[in-house]
Amino acid sequence: MITVDNQQLSGLLEQMTLEEKIAQMLQLVASYFVGSEDDGQITGPMESLGITEETVNQAGSILGLGGAAKVIQVQQDHLKNDRLGIPMIFMADIVHGYKTIFPIPLAIGCSWDQELAEQSAAIAAKESAVSGLHVTFAPMVDLVRDPRWGRVMESTGEDPYLNSLFARAFVRGFQGEDLTNDVSRVAACVKHFAAYGAGEGGREYNTVDLSERQLREYYLPAYKAALDEGCELVMTSFNTVHGSPATGNRTLMRDLLRAELGFDGVLISDWGAVIELIAHGVAEDESAAAYLAVQAGVDIEMMTSCYVKHLPELVRSGKVEESLIDEAVLRILNLKNKLGLFDNPLRGADPEAERAIVFCDEHRSVSRELASQSCVLLKNTGVLPLQAEQRIALIGPFAQSKDILGSWSWMGAEEDIMTLDTAIQAKAKITSSNVLVAEGSGIDSITETQWKEALDVARQADVIVLAVGESSHMSGEGGSRADIRLPEAQLQLMDHLRTLDKPIVTVVFNGRPLDLQGIHDQADAVLEAWFPGSEGATAITDILYGEVNPSGRLSMSFPHAVGQVPVYYNHFNTGRPQKESEPDNRYSSKYLDIPNEPLFPFGYGLSYTEFKYGEIALSAEGITTDRPLQVTTTITNTGDTAGVEVVQLYIRDITGEVVRPMKELKAFSKVLLQPGESKEVSFTVTEEQLRYHHSDLSYTSDTGEFAVFVGANSRDVSERRFRLLK
Template structure:
């Protein structure tokens, strides 16, 4: 539809119809009674059938036949025949489930993430979904926050790369013609990953420089890739809730970032301006949200109940309402819904696309590349050992992660089933339930361990311990699981711990007791098969952490790109008057970028093409990476830079580039990077974004702590 026709459509709409386009209700509101009228929904949100019949979008409804029926019934009674948008949380897969985003990030493979999200889009679109609430690009330094499982980690640059890859995967090149794609909604704008104390929905207190340096770049990257929607955050920024924050939404997002797409609130966030204490009632909340630029109100009724009155009283210009409606109409038009309101939704497409073998093959590959080998005292890979497979995750299908709302656990491959594909020389014992002690289960596990040569111990967090609204003050394994590990250690057999979890954990005790540790996250539909392939050497671990793992919860936040302080702790010093703890090292247990392989990669001969960089020039960086082993494998070669003297304090290291390279057994590869002046820019005291002449350090290595270094000067 041409823009002129959209403008004519807008001009024909009543205020009530315009406001309706701004309303989003959950799918169950569109269920019908015997008179084919929408039901009013649960008591906590009483919605009239009139409101449902003029709403603009649907939350969380999926299924080709269901969504086609809702759309058909809606259009039958619609005066202007404006189709509904169907939006849903497709976070790490639709029906074929991939590793949680924190796991996908550990692959350090944006192309793989793009492929996974394209599959997610294909499955979701065939089930009638038009928009996904992803990617989440919140930078997170506090693993106590439950939603860290949706993030790709603690580094801004890496989050940018995954943001672009996800948007490309979801949206493709042309949403209107490629019906296998869905529109992406980047979230949560902004700073949600920095909630105080790691407690969900809590306040955020960040300087504008910190926002611009670390939290905004991934959103800019998603928008540069063409992301169609942005979702507001629940939290405050500078003491103003995001959904009513004009500086964030109007000045930065709309004007500075030139975003003309749809801005949607998170669930109930407009009405939450009231308990936040910046709106006295729903009327004031509606006014503040629309003035801030929120186009769609998700699952609250402030716009529905008050916008017309606010416009009639002159409190809100009708032009702002028109702008919001036009953005929604343009998105529907871009998706081709006026010509084809059902888009890709059909029972045939759904049956053909969902959970097919080709998609599961990619899910298995993604799980293999997302697992991180944290420790290996010559116990992996396995061959013909007699295995005792023990633990609450040894034969557990609940491995899809918290946001796999359309996945089916019965379709997941358990670790036991995966191991059975490689050997019959194993015995299984539960050991303990997820969170409770069982003397009987413990006794069975000890007997199984004594009769075996090696123990695979599958431990972790259930999905109910991570995700939204599931923050924790202590991020250890459950005590009953630690007790199981301690008791099995007494037997004296090698123990390989496989971890299933949604956040970095405090693993100091586990590290001391286990001979091998494989971090598997919540690995998705093919998790058990992928992990078994890694344990038996059919695949070589290549994942690297995108968040530091603390030695103790008390270290949090602990992250690699921290400031040096005026009293940095000298290496090996135990002096008192330095920035240090007296009861633990400053360093994390496992640093950002860490991950082992069955191959032995050694770095040598870091060289720069020049020790001076001109403003319009480049420096070529080269390093030799030797695979001194009989295992071929992939290595993530990481490049970091430090600005030695800045106008404001600069981090001790910042990731600026990385390459994932395959190196055959007993071979060497020369890896090249280019450094440009643009990579050296930062926000100065006046927030101007530029570089400074002076000395810089460049670091290249296998993780953020184990690096070679050289220096150069920017002239």
């Protein structure tokens, strides 16, 4: 594909009027454009923008229109109206799949499988690109420690190291190695810069107040990983950072993102974030909001019109230098050039190929595999796996529900979804009379008729499979919840079923870690399914019947109760830590009514087999800059089923210049073991892995003692000590 050079782009810029340049900095949804048949993807408030048809015709990009024929029509109509023939960029939130929907990102994080994550992003890109899209607003790499926040479902969890690995994998999958010539790829936009996941109280769009050291140590690594992988765009966050809203935060965007981290791509606001500078209280009107955002380096304003209405006058009055407009527009033009749009404005849009590629069997197979690796077995007293000859009572609001895609599954269609009852019947190869189904309750309501019918069905069964959870609208953007238990109606259903004293297998569908009190303590087995995507029901059934041995491990802790939140494994110690030897010591850092530790810790997950860990062996007692440390252990499958263990290595800096976490994930290895098989697993620990941000923000390591932990999760580990020497 032919691209133009920088001189040609500069020449194009010189031909543009000031208004045409500023129009390139405007992004609108599909309903504004002639030829669009629908509103497109709406992800924020629809307010009247008060802009002219001429401005719409000159707009630089469009949000949320999918479908090759639609995109081709709108692009061609746009090119007829644009004086200089500058094509638009088509963007959308393709977060975990286009038409083939994969598990939500939080679930993908639980696979601990970067290759499958990259493959899922590549498939999402392929389906998006052939359907006419050029940019996806993904990956979201916000570190999250508060499950009350609805958008936790878009994150890969609470750990900066694991999040960084997935950030890189997603960017590689979306963009590939040659974005210009590979029209099956799309440009990636990392979001939300910065620290959006740290909102107070887990409330959407809320204030973030954290130290510079916290920002750099825990929240920046995953953004940096995406940038280092070549991510083409960055989206601003809605929240404040150090007291200033991100979208108007010059220090954050120009000094940190561009100057320090070296980002030279396109910076786009989130939906309406520019005009929201007024509500934040840092801009008195739209003109002031436009001024702050452009000074901060925001290139594209999404779905508000502060730029097009006010930047022309701000430039002509001398308050804003036109060079700021030029640098922003040049970045936008450069992105269009990288995408090959000047040579081929339609890029990969192809209605015929779209019909063959989108939601094809090959893509669905990968969705099924990733879903099966993302499910986490939280409890099993021996009732799983199920046997084909068993009579199953499948009960609950998700027994026949197609609401299993989760938020941000814009193009996913319920008519393509297999329900859990159908999948179980197909898997077990038994008649419908041996799979008895009752709803039992709704998501948040229950009637006497419902639970009595459920009891009648359950009495006829050998095993009850209880399918419960949140609706997809209970998480995602705007889905913050103060009470993260299952709705009371579903807890009542469990209480009724428990009176029968029959084995209960609970399958939980949700977009966040939940308080599982009333479920985990009453069920004989609990399978965390998340929102598993297009092939979720089949993948879950593969696990229930033992055709797939569960290998998912939590990428985010599950609390005992919401009062623990935020609860995360890599926390600091206190001056009065609770000691196992003094459980009743009131004057220690503890709760009187629940444990300090989460119900299920980071890295946790069960298997249908058992793994035994050998002693940890160290290659030396000390480590230097030039001499890394080898940490070795032997893992044995002591059960009678082949299984995958995720061997995890954590490190603690015993004494630091500032307080250091109790554990930090530094490496892991997924190991497949046959029954009775043993394998040696070895990790290399380097001095670089021991560095952290000191009080002066220098990024160095300290000599002294360290603990290395190896085990099945962040809680169940063995420990050895070594020293860093210099």
